[in-house]
Amino acid sequence: MIEFIGRKLLQKLPAETAHDLSIKLLGSSISNLVKNKPIKNPIELFGVKFTNPVGLAAGFDKNADAVAGLTNLGFGFIEVGTVTPRPQVGNPKPRLFRLPNNQAIINRMGFNNKGVDHLVSNLKKSRSNVVIGINIGKNKTTPNESAVNDYVHCFNKVHQLADYVTINISSPNTVDLRQLQETENLLKLLKELKKEQLQAEKSFNKYTPIVVKIAPDQDIESTKMIAKTIKNSGMDGIICTNTTIDKNNLKKDSHQKETGGLSGKPLLSRSNEVIKTVRAVVGEDFPIIGVGGILTEDDAMSKITAGANLVQIFTGFIYQGPQLIQSINTKLKKQTK
Ligand SMILES: Cc1cc2nc3c(=O)[nH]c(=O)nc-3n(C[C@H](O)[C@H](O)[C@H](O)COP(=O)(O)O)c2cc1C
Secondary structure (H helix, E strand, O other), X not given: OHHHHHHHHHOOOOHHHHHHHHHHHHOOHHHHHOOOOOOOOOEEEOOEEEOOOEEEXXXXXXXOOOHXXXXXXXXXXXXXXXXXXXXXXXXXXXOEEEEHHHOEEEEOOOOOEOOHXXXXXXXXXXXXXXXXXXXXXXXXXXXXXXXXXXXXXXXXXXXXXXXXXXXXXXXXXXXXXXXXXXXXXXXXXXXXHHHHHHHHHHHHOOXXXXXXXXXXXXXXXXXXXXXXXXXXXXXXXXXXXXXXXXXXXXXXXXXOOOOOEEEEHHHHHHHHHHHHHHHHHXXXXXXXXXXXXXXXXXXXXXXXXXXXXXXXXXXXXHHHOOHHHHHHHHHHHHHHO
């Protein structure tokens, strides 16, 4: 009930104000009022044990300011970030828009974050026992030619605190970031990261899996090439997908023409197609996390059917609230056992 009223009130506020307030509330002791039982639906992937397969997607808690509160909601894993080496303000506001008729969001946040050191200090303080993924990116002012330095810098700062690390090369809101998905750039980046990962394992006696998050907008051949490159570079998994830049076929909504990445319902089938393509290339044992357009438990099931091992939610969590975590788990438990 508290959750329901809270969500209705938040929906009355401008989108980014509502988001900032949610993070503040979830990061405060008030969040202990909304304590859902941890949902048990265990699964192991890339050597990590997840209490359940429903995670929070990157971008909701960019700075790990609200991990304790988010843990109380029942997620099986929480992906914080995207974080960059140095703090940055992101794009000018307004940059976050609800499209309620489409059950969608358009955002052009542009990796606004407080920098990797802030995130690390937050995670050192928080006592969460949920699986934590840390999503890393590059600063806006770092040219693609030296992007690898930003990713290596962040990886080395976070690997000891992360259950897995996500390499984000697919946000549409950092100019030319998606060029890092091109084979030559991708090979160079992942080769360096693999080296760092193995070095870190030697030095700290802890292997931190690395997954790569990809876009939904390239053609099928490019998706196949990206998937092959990621697997052959010794990465541990793929997250499909980030937001789309394709705004065709939307129902009428006042913000449908805004620039940025589209998430939510209109992304579901496109994102599922990417999962299917990737699954066909990487074989049945390679880990895939499916994200994009899950508004209901059936949407989540469609991702598992397409080939995902775990799912993440963002826009669905904004529209439906934390009860979506429970209903997806109930559905997946029934269908996959
Ligand atoms: C406001 C907003 C901010 C986001 N920020 C990030 C980010 O920093 N890093 C990232 O990898 N994905 C980011 N995403 C993409 C989501 O993690 C997810 O891939 C995408 O929204 C599709 O899932 P959904 O349809 O469930 O929202 C963001 C999405 C939204 C709506």
